[in-house]
Amino acid sequence: MPVEYWLIFILIVMIIASIAALEMKDILSSIVAIGVVGLGVSLSFLFLQAPDLAIVQFLFEIFALIILVKAFLGKDYHIEEPSRINKILAGVTVITLAAIFIFSVSVFELLPPFGEPLMTTSQYYLENGAKDTGAANLVSSIILDYRAYDTLGEITVLFTAILGAFTILRIKSKSKKDKTELSHAAK
Amino acid sequence: MQQNDGMTLIVKTVTRISVWMILLYGIYIIFHGHLSPGGGFAGGVIIALALLNVLLAFGRKFTSEWLNISFLHDLESASATLFLVIGILGISLGGAFLANFMNKGELFALLSAGTILTLNIFIGIKVGMSLFLVVWVLAGSKIVKGE
Numbered sequence: 573m574p575v576e577y578w579l580i581f582i583l584i585v586m587i588i589a590s591i592a593a594l595e596m597k598d599i600l601s602s603i604v605a606i607g608v609v610g611l612g613v614s615l616s617f618l619f620l621q622a623p624d625l626a627i628v629q630f631l632f633e634i635f636a637l638i639i640l641v642k643a644f645l646g647k648d649y650h651i652e653e654p655s656r657i658n659k660i661l662a663g664v665t666v667i668t669l670a671a672i673f674i675f676s677v678s679v680f681e682l683l684p685p686f687g688e689p690l691m692t693t694s695q696y697y698l699e700n701g702a703k704d705t706g707a708a709n710l711v712s713s714i715i716l717d718y719r720a721y722d723t724l725g726e727i728t729v730l731f732t733a734i735l736g737a738f739t740i741l742r743i744k745s746k747s748k749k750d751k752t753e754l755s756h757a758a759k
Numbered sequence: 760m761q762q763n764d765g766m767t768l769i770v771k772t773v774t775r776i777s778v779w780m781i782l783l784y785g786i787y788i789i790f791h792g793h794l795s796p797g798g799g800f801a802g803g804v805i806i807a808l809a810l811l812n813v814l815l816a817f818g819r820k821f822t823s824e825w826l827n828i829s830f831l832h833d834l835e836s837a838s839a840t841l842f843l844v845i846g847i848l849g850i851s852l853g854g855a856f857l858a859n860f861m862n863k864g865e866l867f868a869l870l871s872a873g874t875i876l877t878l879n880i881f882i883g884i885k886v887g888m889s890l891f892l893v894v895w896v897l898a899g900s901k902i903v904k905g906e
Contacts (some may be wrong), residue, residue, distance in 0.1 A: 705859055727885055
């Protein structure tokens with residue numbers, strides 16, 4: 573069976589799972605359905621022969637599942653019924669997007685076949701990557717040698733994220749403590 | 760979340776055995792990043808998930824005694840700084856920022872590929888500590904109803 577059929581199958585499963593995630597009333601089932609979508613992305617990376625990406629996607633899916641379960645389970649929440657204007661707006665948006673997609677189908681026929689032609693840069697990487705960097709894994713040699721600036725940027729993003737989380741949550745807890753102290757003093 | 764101390768005895772016993780294997784697998788993925796699929800990012804997430812496993816199974820109080828959280832914070836900042844230091848060393852020794860100035864070694868050997876292995880280790884520490892600390896902070900914050 574060629575890869576394309578597997579990919580189409582995975583895509584259909586992912587679309588069904590994302591619709592299910594939106595429509596389900598139970599929050600845990602919804603989170604599991606989102607997990608199915610992520611698993612589909614990870615599997616399709618595996619079929620497209622990108623194991624590095626598949627591993628990272630799979631692990632982050634587990635990580636996101638833990639965070640979502642910890643964040644949403646046991647907390648009270650309520651589902652807001654969309655108002656009439658919102659429903660009309662959503663309908664107009666769907667129709668417009670569908671029209672754009674149908675009109676742009678002919679553009680897809682102009683695209684080159686998958687994986688072709690090989691660019692000059694990737695050709696250079698494939699031919700000289702192992703010799704230049706000494707790494708057997710070409711993906712590693714690209715992200716940490718040829719394109720190490722990208723990795724530096726990713727690290728900066730993570731650093732900023734943890735800094736922001738610590739700053740905001742610390743301020744919140746401190747102000748809460750002040751408030752309780754004030755209320756105690758008032759009593 | 761702060762009051763209950765973890766899950767049942769079965770989960771605790773399984774975690775006590777499995778957490779070291781998960782940590783070892785993460786370290787393996789980091790150190791073989793230049794030879795096989797994986798690398799610092801994936802290995803770091805595995806290490807973070809191993810620590811999260813302890814946090815979920817044993818609870819917050821035990822984890823804060825078992826791990827030195829402020830040391831993890833220092834480790835996380837230090838690995839980011841060391842990444843930059845290696846980049847700047849590349850200017851003086853290799854001629855460009857983040858240049859591969861170390862000995863390349865043999866292809867397919869564990870100690871090869873120059874700075875790629877070193878940078879992989881730093882990224883692994885950085886990603887693992889950051890992701891664990893983010894969940895640690897988020898799990899510690901309480902949502903007060905009605906605010």
